[in-house]
């Protein structure tokens with residue numbers, strides 16, 4: 099697989115920050131970020147900031163194209179609608195509380211939560227990729243670069259609430275235990291974690307969909323991801339020391355037969371399938387797709403299958419758990 103070194107620069111005009119990182123790119127997928135850069139760009143009117151010392155390998159299969167922000171924001175809308183809230187855990191926020199969104203993407207969850215909570219609360223969003231961070235956000239939100247399995251050491255016992263959504267194709271099966279231990283470490287005693295993931299299996303209905311989901315599962319296994327993560331998370335949360343582990347499973351209709359809600363539901367999943375085209379073609383079931391055109395046509399046919407099947411639903415599961423108070 100051909101690799102090249104790339105240079106990524108992001109600029110947040112609203113906060114006068116500039117971040118430069120070195121990364122190894124492969125098919126638009128960031129597979130490694132590692133740097134200890136100290137960038138001084140004061141001559142450009144920008145401030146100096148540190149980039150995280152060491153960000154471990156990620157096999158995140160979705161490229162960070164301009165369409166990705168729209169996809170994440172649509173996904174957010176669908177998930178918020180089916181769970182009827184941004185926060186499923188039984189939390190009442192107090193003015194001094196601090197919240198973390200791990201793998202924040204476009205930061206949409208934080209931006210919306212900021213409208214519902216006291217302005218004095220500090221909110222943090224972190225991700226291995228800065229390109230989707232918003233350029234305008236309230237002054238009580240801070241975005242930074244970090245990996246979910248190695249959170250900053252000074253965050254120990256800091257957050258009342260940690261949200262982490264849809265990192266199933268970002269954190270490998272091997273890394274999950276460590277990632278959950280990191281969340282446990284940065285939560286303050288009595289604090290809650292909320293994890294939202296999607297279920298591949300529960301979407302199995304029509305023949306075209308079933309064949310596609312089989313190859314999607316193969317790609318997951320090939321990259322070291324757990325396609326059955328939602329079945330394993332409760333035990334993993336308990337093993338990490340969490341108490342009061344619970345979950346809610348909700349689904350969205352996917353198909354034109356459910357009107358606007360069904361169209362948004364299907365687009366949420368179809369856009370994800372389209373954005374994982376290259377990894378699925380290369381690492382899914384052998385011979386499943388012989389060309390990009392064939393893949394695109396197959397996704398179009400899945401859409402028709404869903405439009406004709408009023409039982410087609412996409413499933414998300416939200417897990418909650420609490421760090422014991424003592």
Ligand SMILES: C[S@@+](CC[C@H](N)C(=O)[O-])C[C@H]1O[C@@H](n2cnc3c(N)ncnc32)[C@H](O)[C@@H]1O
Nearest residue numbers: 156158201202203225226227245246263264268
């Ligand atoms: C499917 S997106 C979800 C974004 C956001 N949580 C949401 O629900 O809108 C997954 C995000 O995880 C990020 N990511 C991938 N590997 C990561 C890692 N090791 N640590 C933190 N974030 C990671 C990606 O850059 C991407 O923004």
